[in-house]
Amino acid sequence: MQELGPFRINSDGKTLYKNQFSWNRAANILFVESPAGVGFSYSNKSSDYETGGDKSTAADNYVFLLNWLERFPEYKNREFYIAGESYAGHYVPQLAQTIVYYNLKLNKTLINLKGILIGNPTINDETDLKGMFDYFGSHAIISDETVFAICKYCNFSPNAVTQSDKCIEAAEDVGYNTQAIDVYNIYAPLCFDGNLTKNPxxxxxxxxDPCSDFYTHAYMNRQDVQEALHANVTKLGHDWEACGGALIGWIDSSSTVLPILKEFAKYKLRVWIFR
Structure with a gap:
């Protein structure tokens, strides 16, 4: 609703307009809310919300895809790509790895995977974090002195337990200098009034429109919209949210997916990483 889908939501929170640059203008797109507990997705076991993780998400998504292709067999032989952004830098490669594993194990193409696309992805904790500070420095959001202090005094290793006082001081300076901007879109305006309007x-x-989060939240929580989407059939005890849900625990998260991405080269899978 806010990125690559076919529609955008108006400021009234109840009407739509077309997205001229929707990805479904070029391909068939299947949107999946994952893992269980995110968006309208759910589990019939509350313990799944406490013990979610990378491995279970890959397994669940794989089972979903197999069943979806059984339900719509006309797509079985189509070229298949997986795309995602942010933490999908884990979900997408791990699902792709699962697909490759079972295709090889059974010596047959269960899913005709050709490649993956990951945008602004979480790939490698150590370099991801350092790269964020480098980005802020190169765009004059934080001072050269702060960048220097972070590089000198902070330990970016995923095994680091504590940080030095000088690192913490530099990190606090970063927080102070980024609190008034959208760190995901540094040139964008901020939303100062998220109230819906009577007319679009x-x-x-x-x-x-920096307030589109509010329009989307309102639209997706309308009863008529949920009924039209055949969503929220279990009457969840929480709102649909863009980032949130029922998850309260995450038991596994690898510090890097670089070995998986390197593995794909061996199988000639296309990998597109974009920022």
Whole structure:
């Protein structure tokens, strides 16, 4: 609703307009809310919300895909790509690895995987974190002195338990200098009024509305919308949220997926990483 889907939500929180640059203009797109507990997805075992993780998410998504292709067999032989952003830098490669594993194990193509696309992804904790500070410094959001202090005094190893006082001081300076900007879109305006409007604002693909989070939240929690989507059939005890849900625990998260990405080269899978 806010990125690559076919529709955008107006400021009234109840009407839509078309996204001129939707990805489904070029391909069949299957959107999956994952893991269980995110969005409208759910589990019939509350313990799953406490013990979620990378491995169980890959396994669940794989089972879902197999069953979906059984339900819609006309897509079985189509070229298949997996795309995602942010922490999907874990989900996407791990699901792809699972697909490759079972294709090889059974010596047959269960899913015709051709490649993956991951945007602004979490790939390698050590370099991801350091790269964020380098980015802030190269865009004059934090001072050269702060960047220098972070590089000199902070330990970016995923095994680091504590940090030095000088590292903590530099990190606090970063927090102070980034609190008034959107770190995911540093040139974008901020939302100062997330209230819905009686009538839709005049919008177009040229205009970025920083309050679209609020419009999406309102729209996805409308009963008529949920009924039209055949969603929330279990009557969840929480709202649909863009980032959130019922998850309260995560028991496994690898510090890097670089070995998996390197493995794909051996199988000639296409890998596109974009920022």
């Amino acid at each position: 604002k005049k919008t177009s693909w040229r205009n970025f």
